[in-house]
Amino acid sequence: MSATTTTTITPVLIVGSGPTGLTLACDLARHSVAVRIIDKSPDFPRSSRAKGPNARSLEVLADLGVADRVLAAGSAPLPMRKYRDGLPVADADPHEASDPAPDTPYGRPRLIAQWALEEILRDRLAEYGVHVELGAEAIALTQHADSVDVALADGRSITARYVVGCDGAHSPVRKMLGVTFEGSTAEEQTMVCGDVEVDGLDRGFWHQWFDEDGAVMLCPIPGTRSGWWFQASPETDGAGNPVPPSLESFRRLLARHARLPGDRLSRAELLSTYRGNERMADRYRVGRVLLAGDAAHVHSIAGGMGMNTGIQDAFNLGWKLAPAATGRAAEGLLDTYEEERLPVAARTLGIAAERLRATLDAIKEPGGGLDSAMTAETTGLGIGYRWSPLARDTRRGTHSPAGAALGPRAGDRAPDATCRDAATGAPTRMFDVFAGPHFTLLGFGPGTADALRAAEAEHGGRLRAFGVDTGERQGLSDPTGRARTTYGITDDALVLIRPDNHVGLIAPADDGRAVGEYLNRLVGTAPATGATPAV
Template sequence: MPASTPATQVLIIGSGPTGLTLACDLARRSVAVRIIDKSPEFPRSSRAKGPNARSLEVLEDLGVADRVLATGSASLPMRKYRGGLPIADTDPYEAAHPASDTPYTRMRLIAQWALEKILRDRLAEYGVHVELGAEATGLTQHADSVDVALADGRSIAARYVVGCDGAHSPVRKLLGVTFEGSTAEEQMMVCGDVVVDGLDRGFWHQWFDEDGAVMLCPIPGTRSGWWFQASPEQDAAGNPVPPSPESFRRLFARHTGLPGDRLSRAELLSTYRVNERMADRYRVGRVLLAGDAAHVHAIAGGLGMNTGIQDAHNLGWKLALTATGRAAEGLLDTYEEERLPVAARTLGLAAERLRITLDAIKEPGGGLDSAVSTETSGLGVGYRWSTLARDTRRDARSRVGTAPGPRAGDRAPDATCRDAATGAPARLFEVFAGPHFTLLGFGPGTTDALRAAEAEHGDVLRAFAVGTGARHGLSDPAGRARAAYGITDDALVLVRPDNHVGLIAPAGDGRAVGDYLNDLVGTAPATGTAPATGTTPAVDTAPAV
């Protein structure tokens, strides 16, 4: 690395779930990363209720899913009331069951502050800690670095900067990036963390009446804490009353029919308006945006935090390869290419789920379960249109979508296999976990391609034979891996570091694998860090879905 290069390769501004996910991903890739936040102390915010199925896969890849599962709780059945009386219990995930290719099918309830602590603890294992009380007030970009001015007069120089600093992002404003969309004028909901006595913590309670609603969901890890959501109280003139413990008690008593003093404490009080906005760019030179700094959605479906976590997972490997000199600058352009369309689609999805939910709660038995759909799991998000999605099979099944299994650009599914050497159970997600590309060779015809790929790109790639007769790699006696990937003939599948399919090729087309990786990272360096030699691959573009 040139002597003039700043010691900090990546500076992350904002230490919410998005910023922490990105920091963990970069730190495990040995990137010199710093993460700062303007807050003087870590918040106890609990608005986000937890990771969806796809975010749980991301968290498993980062090595913290077990901690999230232990700290949080399973999603709860919803008990709905009318006129103060229970009328229906509904489990929106009743039909969702884990399978070999999808180990997570339900969201996990966990307070946002608890999730952030898990991620901070993971980050600390790499020797990186969040720097509090550091407010960014200025950005100056140079040819090979960015200077970030802080409110206390200090400055930080970094090769790249990522703004993960929320919907009101100062970084976005300093860049002059527009945030197109709308914010509803009317206040829709009041929110807070409350203590309530005497309610069954095995349910997410929802009282809906003609003139309003109260919803209470137990906060995991607390004895009597609840997430409180309600339609706003109005004064005599019809104006919304500012949230307060007193107004929360009045709303609680009015809609539940229970004594208001059952609600003994209310904090983290806030109001919510429907806010749908998206940045027109995710990158300006050496500064990028992620999470709420790049997009905000309607609350329905719980997609805000999850979309940010998945932004970070998409950006992490690309930024690491670029910041360390292994990949050309063009790789960073694929972050916006892939994630901006996802944000646009998510805005539409959240708005649709909100409309459906508002219609549903007008009828007895309707509730927040209407906000949940297969689409809100995140498992269907992929990048088939991306320049990083390539399929060299002559029949081009991945482009026309007639074959089962994922297409190039899609999420790479899990599968339960066995270690070929020991016979012990092994999962594809365990093989994928970490900062590397993974090459799966289905069938004996892929042997030469696997060896050649590992010899040329062994520093960034791990290659595995997959088959019932495999001597090295993974055996697939039940055929689960082949079924998950829709493989009939022998084939090669290259999985990106963010666990999306990058390339599908015939068994003998090892050259396609080499070309793909050379386009991104060049060949393996003999010593030290190689300069960037590649460009992003130029391939036929699949239609957006």
Template structure:
């Protein structure tokens, strides 16, 4: 009887993502739509039903729109709710931080969206499945080694996976980060502790985020969108006689609820996904070791004030995806990946500072009558002001409104071929650079650039008479980009695939666009 032949090892994958939270799923979707061979694994045996993060901020909604899922997120979630603050169980003030916010031509999402994290993850998994990729559960990474241009990830069940690149998106306790030996310096506050969970409660207005504050603690209940009686529960923990926090439980939650709300304890009928939280402020000292990179909570953790944790991870992934794709399949120099850490590590450090400041302000506010979590919200927490003007990828040029490295603004326009409404973000959406040409003399450089680079660049004229032209009838695009009407000479604006400004140049310097693209993508291929 012939000896059994062991199965041939699977061919290496281009990118292996460890961790299937919002960061890992965003990166997987971005790579999959670029036709990069990607696998995503998670140690959990099943998908967690955790609410945790309360939803995407305006910048993350822009990222999700680019990935084609923002409409689903908007439908599944709700707008931010008014906050009602109580003292001694009595309402003392209402606040609605989102009440005065309106979309603008340059920023279509005025505020974030409340949605349970498990709902957002479901939407991203559905999108990923549309590209033929599914999360592989029960796959725990326990070892890493790199040789001959490949990373081998050993799994707890004895299997291994070879990949050209590995990205650890596996959370604050990241096994990938620990295997790399990357320091995760910072601090943990034992005093600033909290217990959290998903609860069911009856008899409370579900159009309000309720916040009860007393001298000796607080309880906060926010309704979970898409549920009949589900609420996010957050509170300062009970403490035992020695002053140690009491572990979270339904009984403990009920005691805290009754103590601070002055309502019957049995209003809380169920508590799941219980957790204890301590404020952590930690930052990895590097985001890349060889062919292994870190993103999201694996690279940085900070206070929940301002809701920037999940959002910073989503935006890490959006920064990294196009760079990995260009290196793997686009002929780019692998040193392009160095710009991921160059751009995102300073943003993570800034985020630690912002969230620490918002936490201090919130803790001070809740000591006063009428103070509440609305203090944690500021212009910094929208994500719209984050850019990379210091980056080595920031090319030359500027206007009265924009620098290279800035987030590229949106604007409503008109498709001159059909007469239908169009938006700049619709032009940007997808795995490509976008070249905007303001003014008639940009039509030829737009045509020549698209001919030279094919699907890597999509060129649009703005009142330029180009083959693909947008009418800026109300002047919103020119206003957002700081370009006079009529532009003389014309102006070219190159937009990166993550929708940040790469380069601004007058038509006479159109060669600067090709020089920039060649530096990133290699020599152009005629199409």
């Protein structure tokens, strides 16, 4: 831009205020980045389609400080009751073995309406003084060397250092960039959806009626007295085309597949037709504009990974975009967003497609249902980035060792573990230590004490260092050895945790230099401890 330009530049503009955009906005705001978030809708939607966060997304929401609110507003996942010819034939709880564990505090997903989750995230964002700007539709992008001009439909414009399109599967931002969205649409996966009221059904179950020519599924919406999610195979007209969803159509489908009187269903709203899509953007970044969530990838609803993948996109991006937007990051750091998340999206598309095939096979038999879509892979807990240039292990070369040892490798999700405060003896969770917009350096054993002190002195503005059984009063103790076992630590070692709670670096106890090199390569010289980054 011209040197004489006096236009106010927003560090980051987010287009789209669904769960992905709101998660990113909250993460950037807590990094002290001035962020704006706009949405073309005139009002906040009351969409209930996404059924809630999985185990990994709950960890993200806990780090952002809202998991307790989500747990209070939602409900535990319900057992599934399957029917044939209108009669119950089987109950199944796909999460019955998924209890919390010391390394996984959220063993199960949470049922919560999407509008309720968005409301919680908006409230959290407002605590940082940021509010969604409604009725602001982005219609054009113009990129410059150091900024992006975004034209709005009402004639206004916003200039930002970076723009992130979190604006859904039909993303105007993606289309303005000319990014391809390759894949396919499966018309045979078409479903009609809506929020309805139903009388006389037990709200303790997710009811699923399947027969040879269709299905109806009803799941109670937490936080409502009589609200249900309605999903069904659509009626078709004489030409074989899906009939648009309506109260009358839903009543006919209920009578046909569930063998229940149609008039037990009332107040059908937020109606939509879902068509199965498997598509992925070929790039997540074009210059200063990035894509996240459904704007970057869509897939089968089997396994419930759509919203969750978007939330996790945002958590991966936030800590990288924050220093880039404030001029502190190496350029290559922002490139790792695509390097890490695009392969995850490709894998997720494959998992969702495979889970859909398994479910379609299962429902051909009495007792089959949507529980076939749920596996350990759909929890999100196994997602890691071992291939990433940010995954380093100086114990055996520059990247994670090929041999599988107990505990996480560089690039993996950092697990939780319970320790004790070395001074007070009070129980302390690793996730509480990690929580916040900072790197965390764990030093296991007394041999790490010098490296911990040096790292905190040099990088204290963006790093917190904790010794585990270093013999000093400050830090953590691991009297049961559970933390060491969880992290697979035998000899004393340093473990650097990224702000998105993935292991960035594992190094020998005396290799504090590797920590400094890692951080300097990504985010340069640290600000003074306690300093607020300039925006």
